[in-house]
Structures are given as structure tokens and as C-alpha cells.
Amino acid sequence: xxxxxxxxxxxxxxxxxKPWRVRRYLAELADHYEDLLAEEEESGKVGxxxxxxxxxxxxxxxxxxxxxxxxxRFRSLAAKAPWALFPGGAVLGLAIGYAxxxxxxxxxxxxxxxxxxxxLMPPAWLPPVAEAVFGFxxxxxxxxxxxxxxxxxxxxxxxxxxxxxxxxxxxxxxAGLYCQADWPSEPTVWSFRVGNLLDGQRDSSSPASYAMxxxxxxxxxxxxxxxxxxxxRMSFAxxxxxxxxxxxxxxxxxxxxLIQRFAENRANGEFAMRAATxxxxxxxxxxxARR
Amino acid sequence: xxxxxxxxxxxxxxxxxxxxxxxxxxxxxxxxxQIRAATGSVVVLGEGVVYPALHxxxxxxxxxxxxxxxxxxxxxxxxxxxxxxxxxTELSGVWAxxxxxxxxxxGGVAHVPAL
Numbered sequence: 001x002x003x004x005x006x007x008x009x010x011x012x013x014x015x016x017x018k019p020w021r022v023r024r025y026l027a028e029l030a031d032h033y034e035d036l037l038a039e040e041e042e043s044g045k046v047g048x049x050x051x052x053x054x055x056x057x058x059x060x061x062x063x064x065x066x067x068x069x070x071x072x073r074f075r076s077l078a079a080k081a082p083w084a085l086f087p088g089g090a091v092l093g094l095a096i097g098y099a100x101x102x103x104x105x106x107x108x109x110x111x112x113x114x115x116x117x118x119x120l121m122p123p124a125w126l127p128p129v130a131e132a133v134f135g136f137x138x139x140x141x142x143x144x145x146x147x148x149x150x151x152x153x154x155x156x157x158x159x160x161x162x163x164x165x166x167x168x169x170x171x172x173x174x175a176g177l178y179c180q181a182d183w184p185s186e187p188t189v190w191s192f193r194v195g196n197l198l199d200g201q202r203d204s205s206s207p208a209s210y211a212m213x214x215x216x217x218x219x220x221x222x223x224x225x226x227x228x229x230x231x232x233r234m235s236f237a238x239x240x241x242x243x244x245x246x247x248x249x250x251x252x253x254x255x256x257x258l259i260q261r262f263a264e265n266r267a268n269g270e271f272a273m274r275a276a277t278x279x280x281x282x283x284x285x286x287x288x289a290r291r
Numbered sequence: 292x293x294x295x296x297x298x299x300x301x302x303x304x305x306x307x308x309x310x311x312x313x314x315x316x317x318x319x320x321x322x323x324x325q326i327r328a329a330t331g332s333v334v335v336l337g338e339g340v341v342y343p344a345l346h347x348x349x350x351x352x353x354x355x356x357x358x359x360x361x362x363x364x365x366x367x368x369x370x371x372x373x374x375x376x377x378x379x380t381e382l383s384g385v386w387a388x389x390x391x392x393x394x395x396x397x398g399g400v401a402h403v404p405a406l
Contacts, residue, residue, distance in 0.1 A: 021346065028319055028342050028367060035320040036338065059337030067340035071347055 005029065008064055013157040015069040016079025025068060033058055078156050086149060086166035093145040094173055098194050101137050101179055105130060105192055127181070134179040139217070142174025146221025154228055167221040175213035304344050306386055307334065309353065309371060309379040316370035319345065345369055353378050 005026055012022045036054035045053055058064070068074060078085050108130075113122045146167040153163035181192045304326075311317065311325050322345075323338045348354045353375035359368050371379070 024367075025342055025346070029339050031318075031364070031366060032320045032323075032338060032342075034364075057338050059339040063337045064339045067337075067343040071343060073350060074343070074346065 008061055010157065011061070011065045012068055013155075015065070016075040016156065017068055018074060018076040019155050021068075021074055029058060029064070076156055078152055078158060082158055082162040086153075086162045087169055090145060090149065090166045090170045091173065093148070094141065094170065094177065097137050097141045097145075098177065098179065101133055102192070102194060104133065105179070105181060109192075130181050134181075138174065138178055139213075142170040142217050143220045145174075146170050146217075147224060150221070150225035150228070154225070154232060160229065163225060164222065167225070168218055171214045171218035171221065175210055175217055302382065302386075303334065304341070305348065306379070306382045308341070308344060308348065309375055309382065312354065312369055312371045313376070313379060316368045318366040318368050322369070348375065351378075 008029075009022055009026060012025070013019060017025075033054055036057050037050055040050040040053045059067075072080075108126065109122055112126065115121075146163075149163045149166045149170075152158075153160075177194065179192070179194050307326050307329070308322065311322060311329065317325065319341055320338070323341050326334055326341075345354060345356075349356055349369070351374070352372060354369045355372050356367050356369050358365055360366075
């Protein structure tokens with residue numbers, strides 16, 4: 001994998017540029033590079049010399065990054081206002097989950113319950129189904145929302161504090177909220193409510209069980225995020241290491257450095273009439289930019 | 292482009308891009324080569340930096356883009372919009388005034404008698 005576009009991708013994402021715009025930019029740069037390479041080859045340059053010349057014309061890593069990061073309008077909302085998006089998104093996600101549950105419950109009872117006089121009797125299958133849906137809201141929804149937040153944070157290379165804070169908030173809120181329906185054993189009015197454990201109307205929850213629920217929910221949301229984040233960092237560090245092992249500095253080389261290196265090597269006769277090697281193939285940015 | 296003194300180049304890429312795209316739609320590489328040709332290589336871009344400029348103009352509504360496959364290669368073509376036409380007219384007017392003013396100033400300097 002060529003190390004030129006990967007650092008650019010990381011730099012742009014870390015600077016908060018929208019991921020889709022980074023993808024498009026890199027794809028256009030790769031197209032442009034192919035045209036430049038063809039032009040350089042037509043002019044008589046070959047192999048690494050032609051590639052280095054094409055890269056030099058494309059611009060240095062700093063120039064390419066600066067041209068994009070200097071325009072704040074290319075930054076994502078998550079990068080501009082993570083404090084608003086993450087806590088806000090977490091609360092909104094939970095609110096939507098509970099709203100959908102409420103509407104679903106009321107609609108199902110209205111549709112399937114049999115009428116006894118002025119009262120509604122739910123069908124026998126409804127209470128267990130309702131309990132499953134309530135359980136989903138209470139136990140799974142905060143974790144799923146946490147994973148969604150983790151995915152956004154990883155994709156946009158955001159600092160860990162925002163997704164972790166949002167996951168903690170989700171766990172605290174999610175473990176505290178509940179849906180409850182009381183089904184009549186005889187014709188009477190069924191009841192449904194969304195509440196929180198502080199309202200004192202739900203006896204089955206103790207502070208210890210609440211704390212355990214918060215902890216488990218938080219860990220389930222957090223662990224995949226930490227694993228994926230570590231893997232992402234390792235893969236990027238691996239690119240830098242590959243560059244180091246290939247004789248580069250700890251940071252990937254700029255196009256100018258590549259040209260200088262090729263020029264030095266050519267002066268030493270190292271590239272004279274040399275056939276292409278696997279290392280040459282690895283120095284082809286077309287492969288990395290397509291990802 | 293004017294990399295030795297970029298502060299003199301503010302607004303120039305935008306003007307050149309809009310001006311060239313008024314003639315016909317182009318993709319990035321083609322546009323950069325046209326800029327080079329049209330300016331006699333006086334204006335030479337770090338070629339990749341044309342894309343953020345194109346994206347910015349597109350976001351402003353001055354350009355529209357579409358992907359087109361030509362000779363087996365898929366490319367993003369950019370074309371001028373009516374908003375872009377208006378912006379080009381405005382920028383051209385500003386540029387004409389500026390060059391006139393600078394030309395006058397330089398002409399004045401040229402006529403200062405030698406001591």
C-alpha cells in the first residue's frame with residue numbers, strides 16, 4: 001500500500017472533514033494521478049521516477065491537506081459541535097425509541113384488543129410481546145445507540161471523550177427509563193406508561209441493580225469501540241512502520257522526498273534499467289485511494 | 292500557482308476556473324492543463340489543490356458536477372451554473388478594476404524621473 005494518500009486521509013478525517021468528501025477528494029486525486037503518470041510516462045520517464053514526478057505535480061501532503069482543511073465548511077457537524085451532537089443524539093435516539101414503542105403499543109392494543117363494553121381486553125399474546133419490546137428499549141437500545149455513536153466517532157476519527165461521554169449518558173438514562181403496561185385480569189382500563197426509576201412507581205429496581213445495569217450497559221457499548229479504535233490505530237501505525245522498514249522516516253515521505261531519493265539512487269546507478277519489483281507495486285497510490 | 296507569493300493569488304484560481312468552465316464542462320486534470328495553457332504556464336497549480344476549490348464552488352452553487360465515463364474511465368466533470376455565471380461576471384469586474392488600478396500605479400512609478 002502506498003503511504004502517500006493514507007496519511008492524507010487520516011489527516012483530513014482527524015481535522016474533521018466529512019468522510020464522504022474525503023473519499024471523493026482522494027478518488028479525484030487518484031484519477032488525477034493516473035493522468036499525470038500517463039503524461040510523465042509519455043514524456044519518457046519510467047517506473048518510480050515517473051510516479052514521483054506525478055506525485056510532485058499533484059502537490060505535497062501539506063498542500064493537499066491544507067487546501068481542504070482551511071475551508072471550515074467542509075467539516076462535519078460531529079467535528080464542529082461534538083458536544084451538541086453526541087449527548088443530543090443519544091438523548092434523541094432514546095426518545096425516538098421510547099416514542100416508537102409507545103405508539104406501537106397503543107396502536108397494537110387499539111388494533112387487536114377486543115372490546116368488552118367500553119373497555120379493551122388485549123389478546124393473550126400481547127403482554128409477552130410487549131415485555132420483549134420494553135426489554136429491548138431498556139436493555140438493548142442504549143447499547144445499540146452506543147455502537148452507532150462509536151461507528152460515527154471512529155469514522156470521523158473523533159477524540160474518545162465524546163463517544164465515551166455519550167455512552168455513559170446513554171447507560172445512565174437507558175437504565176433509568178422504563179416502559180410499563182398493566183394488563184387487566186378483568187374488564188377494566190389497561191394502562192401504559194413511560195417513566196424513570198426515580199418516580200417511585202416501579203418497585204422491582206434497587207440502587208444496586210440500577211448501578212449494575214448502568215455498568216453492564218456501558219461496558220457492552222464501550223468494549224467494541226475500544227477494540228476497533230485500537231485496531232484502527234494499529235493499522236495506521238502499521239503503515240508508518242512499513243514506511244520506516246522501507247527506509248523512510250517515521251512519517252511517510254513527501255513527493256519531494258521521493259523524487260530526491262530516486263534521483264540519488266539513479267545517480268548511484270541503482271535504478272538503471274531495473275525491472276519493476278514488488279516494492280514498486282507497493283508504491284502505487286491508485287490502490288490506496290480506491291479504498 | 293504563484294507559490295512564491297500566494298497572497299497575490301487570492302481569488303485568481305476561482306476566476307480562472309469559472310472562466311474556463313464557461314466555455315465547456317471539464318474534469319480536474321483537464322482544467323489544470325487548460326489553466327496552464329491559458330496562462331502560458333505563469334499560473335501553475337499544485338494540481339491536487341484544484342479539487343477543494345472546485346468543491347467549494349460547487350457547494351456555493353456556482354458549479355455542478357456529474358460523473359461521466361469517457362474512454363472507459365469514469366471522471367467527475369464540472370460545469371458552470373447560472374450562479375457561477377453571475378459570480379464570474381462579478382469577479383471579472385473586480386479583477387478588471389484591480390488590474391486597471393495597479394496598471395495605473397505602476398505606470399505612474401515608471402514615469403518618476405530618475406534622480
